[in-house]
Amino acid sequence: MSGPEYTELPERAAKILENFLPPDEKIGERMQYFAHVQPRAGDQEGDTEIIDGVTFTHHFVDAPGDYETVRWHYVECGNKDAEKIVFLHGIPDSWYEWCHQMAAFAREYHCIGVDLKGYGQSDKKGGNYQHEAVSEQLWAMLQQIGVKQFNVITHDRGTVQADFIAANHPESVLRYGRGEQHLYNFHPALAPQGDLFMDAPYNGMLDDPKYTVLWGYTWLTVRPIPDAEMERVIQEFSYEGIRKAVPRYFSSSTFRQEWLARRNRLLGAWKCPVMILQGYDSKTQPREFYEGVEQHIPNARSVEVRYIPGGHFWTKESPKESIEAIRELLKM
Numbered sequence: 001m002s003g004p005e006y007t008e009l010p011e012r013a014a015k016i017l018e019n020f021l022p023p024d025e026k027i028g029e030r031m032q033y034f035a036h037v038q039p040r041a042g043d044q045e046g047d048t049e050i051i052d053g054v055t056f057t058h059h060f061v062d063a064p065g066d067y068e069t070v071r072w073h074y075v076e077c078g079n080k081d082a083e084k085i086v087f088l089h090g091i092p093d094s095w096y097e098w099c100h101q102m103a104a105f106a107r108e109y110h111c112i113g114v115d116l117k118g119y120g121q122s123d124k125k126g127g128n129y130q131h132e133a134v135s136e137q138l139w140a141m142l143q144q145i146g147v148k149q150f151n152v153i154t155h156d157r158g159t160v161q162a163d164f165i166a167a168n169h170p171e172s173v174l175r176y177g178r179g180e181q182h183l184y185n186f187h188p189a190l191a192p193q194g195d196l197f198m199d200a201p202y203n204g205m206l207d208d209p210k211y212t213v214l215w216g217y218t219w220l221t222v223r224p225i226p227d228a229e230m231e232r233v234i235q236e237f238s239y240e241g242i243r244k245a246v247p248r249y250f251s252s253s254t255f256r257q258e259w260l261a262r263r264n265r266l267l268g269a270w271k272c273p274v275m276i277l278q279g280y281d282s283k284t285q286p287r288e289f290y291e292g293v294e295q296h297i298p299n300a301r302s303v304e305v306r307y308i309p310g311g312h313f314w315t316k317e318s319p320k321e322s323i324e325a326i327r328e329l330l331k332m
Helices: 011-019 024-033 095-105 131-144 157-168 193-198 209-220 227-236 242-252 255-269 319-329
Strands: 048-051 054-065 068-078 084-088 110-114 150-154 173-179 274-279 303-308
Touching (some): 024 209, 054 131, 274 319, 303 319
Parallel strands (some): 274 303
Antiparallel strands (some): 048 054, 054 068
16 A cells, blocks of 8 residues: 555544444434425525524525536625635535524624535536535635635535645635544545445435435434424435535545545645534544644644534534634634
8 A cells, every 4th residue: 555554543433333334224214204304495696594593695606617617506694894704514414504603603704604516506517526626616716706815614525625725725714623524644444435425326325315314414423403404404415416416526536535635735735723623422533533633734823623522413413512612713
């Protein structure tokens, strides 16, 4: 094997692997429980909705990219003249993953939640789905809508793209709240979903969006999430074209390639304050992997680690605690 060796699994994480993936019976029960959930109608430019007493406005913009342009869907709240916070979601989510956090900061900041390309209501046409290429398209879109400098708060797959933005455009990123993604340490046994999603056109993993959402959340959640929020997550992953678009990311790269890119060139290029945000009981990113990470991000203005109560989906499992951590970051 060329390149760095994989990190040895901590004893605690190795034991979790003994019963790693969720049992089919549990997924079946959850499927029956949420059988009533139907897809929601798409939004139009300027549509609004109120969450936690805050008005969220939906927008669509065409920015340079595949087929000349990529159509992006994003949602904003707060004071447009205030400092910016950009929120990037993971799989199987959308901008809605961050709705409570966005609402919490709307009084002081201009909050922008983006649907990544291939997700939610953003473009799902073909093209380049390598994360670095998509990150450049995302950065260009933000520049186009006037978001020149911003804080970025991320989770899971959104973190992969923000890693590139923070390295390639350090002048744009004020602070980086980096959530729930492998950093310097990695072991492939912790990332079986890479092959599952890459082979989704053949194994049917993404054919039923309800199944995909419930599979992921049942597998990686340790704290309960309100039913109404789970219903919306299912709806956000049910827009036409997602099941065809998302596998393109996993066919374009692997977790190993992402890991090597970080170690070889990205981590040393980050300049802003960085806060690593990880679920305390995350199955796929054990907390032991983040001890002493400061030495691997040598040029950041500061580096801190915060463990959020919950599993992988602490954005929904522990919104209050995640808001408190983000507030700490914004003071750095």
